[in-house]
Amino acid sequence: VNLMESGGGSVQIGGSLKLSCQFSDSTDGMAWFRLGPRREREGVASISRDGKPRYAQAGKGRFTITRDSAKNTLDLEMNNLKAEDSETYICGAGLSRKTAIIAPLGPSFYKYFGQGAQVSVSS
Numbered sequence: 001v002n003l004m005e006s007g008g009g010s011v012q013i014g015g016s017l018k019l020s021c022q023f024s025d026s027t028d029g030m031a032w033f034r035l036g037p038r039r040e041r042e043g044v045a046s047i048s049r050d051g052k053p054r055y056a057q058a059g060k061g062r063f064t065i066t067r068d069s070a071k072n073t074l075d076l077e078m079n080n081l082k083a084e085d086s087e088t089y090i091c092g093a094g095l096s097r098k099t100a101i102i103a104p105l106g107p108s109f110y111k112y113f114g115q116g117a118q119v120s121v122s123s
Contacts, residue, residue, distance in 0.1 A: 001025045001093045001112040008089065008117030015081050019117055021074040021091030029099025030067055032076045033107055034087040034119075041090060041113075043105025045076060056105055058085075081121045088116040 002024040011017050019032065031046035045065035046054045053065050064077040074091055092110035094100070099109050107113075 001027055001095070003091050003093060003112055003114035005089065005091055005114045005117035008119050010120040010122065011081055013081065013083055013121055013123050015121070016077070016079045017081060017119060019076040019078070019089055019091075019119070021076075021114060023072050023074065023091075023093055023112075025072075026069070027093040027112075028096055029094040029101075029103030029109070030074045031092045031094075031099075031103060031105065031107075031110060032065060032074070033090045033092055033113075034085075035090070035116075036087075041092075041107040043107060044089070046099075046103035046105050047074070048103040049100040052103065054103055054105060078119075081119075083121050083123070086119060086121045088118050090114055090116045 007019040033041040036042040093112040
């Protein structure tokens with residue numbers, strides 16, 4: 001499965017940005033990650049095959065994850081952005097029953113990842 005992110009960029013604090021991920025084949029659960037301080041992937045939001053979302057505490061109430069299986073797209077709408085949201089965001093795809101039903105936030109459950117899109121939030 002190939003994944004490609006788009007929509008990254010620079011925005012002011014309090015602003016909004018929408019990330020999109022185009023994927024090449026059918027997948028189970030999907031998720032958005034961002035690189036943490038030690039450059040490891042940290043789960044931001046995930047979505048099961050039937051559309052149930054899950055959010056990390058940092059994005060609850062501000063981020064919305066959606067998927068369109070007909071178009072093979074995964075989106076992350078980010079509102080009220082903070083400086084600490086500045087990072088590289090990566091979409092991931094899982095091919096397992098667990099990601100299909102639960103879509104955990106841990107990156108180890110996902111098999112395929114995109115190259116990432118940079119988000120920069122400043123005053």
